[in-house]
Amino acid sequence: MNRVLRRQITSRFMTALVIGLSFVAVLTLVLILGNLVLKGASSLDWAFFTKSPVPAGQTGGGVANAIVGTGIVVGLAALIGVPFGVGAGLYLAEYGGGRLGFLVRFIADVLNGTPSIVIGIVGWTFVVRPTSRFSALAGSVALAILMIPMLARTTEEIVRLVPHSLREAALALGYARWRTSLRIVARTALGGIVTGCLVGVARIAGETAPLLFTALGNLNFSVHVTQPMQTLSLQIYVYATGPFEEWHRLAWASALVLMGLVLIISLAARWVTRERYGSVR
Amino acid sequence: MAASANARLRLETVKLTALFGQHRAVRDVSLLFPAHTVTAIIGPSGCGKSTLLRCLNRMHELTPGASVEGDVLLDNVNIYAPDVSPVELRRRVGMVFQRPTPFPTMSIYDNVAAGLRVNGRQQRAEIDEAVAQALQQAALWEEVKDRLHTSALALSGGQQQRLCIARAVAPKPEILLLDEPTASLDPAGTQRIEELCHALKRLYTIVIVTHNMQQAARVSDYTAFMYLGNLIEVGKTNDIFTKPQVEQTEAYITGRFG
DSSP: OHHHHHHHHHHHHHHHHHHHHHHHHHHHHHHHHHHHHHHHGGGOSHHHHHOOOOOTTOOOOOOHHHHHHHHHHHHHHHHHHHHHHHHHHHHHHHHTTSHHHHHHHHHHHHHHTSOHHHHHHHHIIIIIHHHTSOOHHHHHHHHHHHHHHHHHHHHHHHHHTSOHHHHHHHHHTTOOHHHIIIIIIIHHTHHHHHHHHHHHHHHHHTOOHHHHTTTBOOSSOOOOTTSOBOOHHHHHHHHHHSSOHHHHHHHHHHHHHHHHHHHHHHHHHHHHTOSOTTOOO | OHHHHTTTOOEEEEEEEEEETTEEEEEEEEEEEOTTOEEEEEOSTTSSHHHHHHHTTTOGGGSTTEEEEEEEEETTEETTSTTOOHHHHHHHEEEEOSSOOOOTTSBHHHHHHHHHHTTTOOOHHHHHHHHHHHHHHTTOHHHHTTOTTSBGGGSOHHHHHHHHHHHHHTTOOSEEEEESTTTTSOHHHHHHHHHHHHHHTTTSEEEEEOSOHHHHHHHOSEEEEEETTEEEEEEEHHHHHHSOSSHHHHHHHTTSOO
């Protein structure tokens, strides 16, 4: 009896401990979000979303240029990064058993661990310097480089979850190897691959360091990818470190918008992988 | 119709040895599969019967480290000759696996049509007809004709397995390989598949691997008994089960080992 009691007490204690720890983790997120809403929500008005910044010292203005810029820079990065990342992941899962596969996997892991500011320098060296100008495109290239190894590894893991029996069934039906990979395996894993891409996009949307020497930032509204462009993360960086009270206010609001954007992408990822028949998640 | 076209067809292994690395899983097997018969391959687990089957449509060589020695003749042409494409061969030799493997992202219709589309036959009406015909051959048509475009995963295990048979026969193969097709089915599902074997041998030459001796006795015309990679005995099913010539065969079919 005594032993049972001891076990019950231990069980209760451990359960309480685990609940407590998860509470702390969630609390952190709630505090961050709460703080952002508290300090940023009051600055969110129509002008904030539709106007570009006004010269320092004046009040009013918005971050429309940064919101649009984030969309362009991140969208372009996804456009460049997704084909390479998903392609590499598919290769690793389907054909990556040999020496080359090992090499690609190793490089992807090293790249995954590379500080993002180093990626920024790579973007500066290979795009900004040859073209002699900071540009949104350079920023997108840097973000894409950041994204590719991430996507390669998540895609590989998801594609590996597709049962081997499906590959055999397709091959036995007279499917060529490449057709099996694309029409059966990749198709089955599509839901998971899309989620991986969305999570990757959400992850790079908040990056600042790779953009410092590439997209640079721009106080004016611009949609030219060969010109410097503002993003929310760069905007926050400039405003938060600036001397003006008005800037700080806008930085909080921008952070709130960026957070909201990431939240929306994450929700989209959830939606794509919602419970349903037929795919590996 | 197909029967006359297939009349000459013969599938034959000549001194066939299948290896995994250095291990000889099938040793020196010479075996003839007459056209429009059901040949059952029986034997205890690990005797090489599935490996032998997988040599017949060159699925064996897909396993890393696997290799084959000897010949497999299909209409007197060695399917391991360098100019034979394994992908094309597999369209002539259909296969059904132990567990149902419907393609999860495809509807019932698309599952059956999968092997047709890969052959480049794209006429919509033609595919419609072939799908219906294949489902009828697999005795699944009545159950699914009103929901052809719903998920194949909603079918029961037995229905899924018949769907896989429909998928395998839709491209009109000459040979049908069944690798323990009823291993994951209940008795009712098993019975339906066995009845199918009888019906389908008019159209195809069937090779079935089974660890169930009653099943071999029920469905097959010829039975081959394998043990430890060797072909021990082959003959008319009736003879094998009533008067086996080799001591090991008798021991196995009377349940003394395996």
